[in-house]
Amino acid sequence: xxxxxxxxxxFAFDPEKIHYFxxxxxxxxxxxPGFPALxxxxxxxxxxxxxxxxxxLKFKNPVGLAAGFDKNAVLYNELSNFxxxxxxxxxxxxxxxxxxxxxxxxxxxxxxxxxxxxGFNNEGLQAAISQLKxxxxxxxIGGNIGKNTATKPEDYxxxxxxxxxxxxxxxxxxxxxxxxxxVGSHAKLxxxxxxxxxxxxxxxxxxxxENQKPIVLKIAPDLNNGxxxxxxxxxxxxxxxxxxxxxxxxxxxxxxxxxxxxxxIGNGGLSGQPIKEKSTKVIKYLSEKSNKAFPIIGVGGIHSxxxxxxxxxxxxxxxxxxxxxxxxxxxxxxxxxKAILEH
Numbered sequence: 001x002x003x004x005x006x007x008x009x010x011f012a013f014d015p016e017k018i019h020y021f022x023x024x025x026x027x028x029x030x031x032x033p034g035f036p037a038l039x040x041x042x043x044x045x046x047x048x049x050x051x052x053x054x055x056x057l058k059f060k061n062p063v064g065l066a067a068g069f070d071k072n073a074v075l076y077n078e079l080s081n082f083x084x085x086x087x088x089x090x091x092x093x094x095x096x097x098x099x100x101x102x103x104x105x106x107x108x109x110x111x112x113x114x115x116x117x118x119g120f121n122n123e124g125l126q127a128a129i130s131q132l133k134x135x136x137x138x139x140x141i142g143g144n145i146g147k148n149t150a151t152k153p154e155d156y157x158x159x160x161x162x163x164x165x166x167x168x169x170x171x172x173x174x175x176x177x178x179x180x181x182x183v184g185s186h187a188k189l190x191x192x193x194x195x196x197x198x199x200x201x202x203x204x205x206x207x208x209x210e211n212q213k214p215i216v217l218k219i220a221p222d223l224n225n226g227x228x229x230x231x232x233x234x235x236x237x238x239x240x241x242x243x244x245x246x247x248x249x250x251x252x253x254x255x256x257x258x259x260x261x262x263x264x265i266g267n268g269g270l271s272g273q274p275i276k277e278k279s280t281k282v283i284k285y286l287s288e289k290s291n292k293a294f295p296i297i298g299v300g301g302i303h304s305x306x307x308x309x310x311x312x313x314x315x316x317x318x319x320x321x322x323x324x325x326x327x328x329x330x331x332x333x334x335x336x337x338k339a340i341l342e343h
Contacts, residue, residue, distance in 0.1 A: 002329030015105040015114070023075055030078040039081035043330050045337040050085070054295045054317045055173055055214035055241045057140055061085035063308070063336050066299050066320035067144035067175065067218075071122045073131040080138040082330040083337065088320065089128065090144030091177045094162045096124030097148055100182065106265045110256040112303055113272030114323050115265050116248070117182040120146050125166050132170035143171030144218070146180065153188050157201050164202050168209055176202065179220040179247040181269045190220075192230055199238040214241035221246035221278045221300055225285060232290045242295035244320070245286060246279040272323035276301025280314050287315025303328055305339035312340070 010018045029035050050061035064086040070076050073089040080087065099121025106115045135141065145163035147156045164174060176198065178189040188194050199215070206212045217240055219231055235243060248269025252262055255274055279300025286296060298316025302308050303324040311319050324332055
């Protein structure tokens with residue numbers, strides 16, 4: 001029903017406007033008695049064999065929603081009815097910010113992709129916390145954290161620590177988002193020495209809590225093997241809990257979209273089918289080269305159950321969807337979980 005009826009209607013409108021409209025619809029419909037149970041009956045696969053223990057956390061199933069969809073943690077309770085095993089909120093920054101100027105979200109329909117340059121638009125830390133206090137405890141919640149665009153390089157770590165300390169009681173694991181191509185002063189966040197400093201500072205903060213939370217790093221799909229070797233060493237040296245592979249890509253090669261269209265769109269991070277193989281290669285390299293030394297959450301171009309199995313077979317312990325959720329609808333989660341059971 002989604003692809004035949006709803007998607008053509010949604011895709012007739014501006015991507016960002018329809019995103020928030022859909023949020024409102026799901027919110028309203030989920031308040032109607034019987035509808036949450038209906039969604040669960042349609043999409044939820046309850047089977048003990050789907051459970052995964054990763055980072056010391058027990059996931060009901062290995063299919064999650066990637067960060068960027070529910071930035072402000074306003075819909076995670078309702079989205080849990082669609083069968084996700086976990087949902088990652090954010091990216092959250094200390095202060096609310098508008099992000100980059102609109103228009104900043106673009107569909108590449110022929111490629112089954114999306115280009116975005118949102119720029120960490122979110123309502124800020126306190127707004128996210130107020131929403132997370134409404135958590136009904138239905139599934140694991142990840143907190144994806146970043147820095148404010150206006151923050152000076154010498155204060156980047158302060159931003160991450162502010163988010164980490166404040167969100168600590170409300171999320172189950174943390175993601176350090178240092179690989180988004182749509183934020184200013186990006187270079188320092190990819191510097192190996194700075195990453196060691198940042199990870200060390202966050203881990204020291206983690207030790208001040210009685211209940212320590214797993215911390216993972218989200219990396220770009222555009223890294224070469226030498227850079228991936230550095231990531232493996234970084235994870236080993238800092239005792240990071242794992243890696244999310246991968247974020248969006250700046251690569252525009254081999255797209256069906258015309259050069260004119262891409263030039264009109266301009267810069268931004270590419271997600272969806274065009275980065276599927278790239279992200280799978282990163283997962284496979286990290287898994288094999290490290291000898292499965294740390295867990296990997298695989299994300300990037302998952303539009304079918306086969307795509308998800310490909311990521312898991314490459315070495316991912318869990319998978320996340322985002323663009324595939326927009327193009328394929330909520331039945332994708334059920335299809336992936338059923339395929340996992342069959343394999």
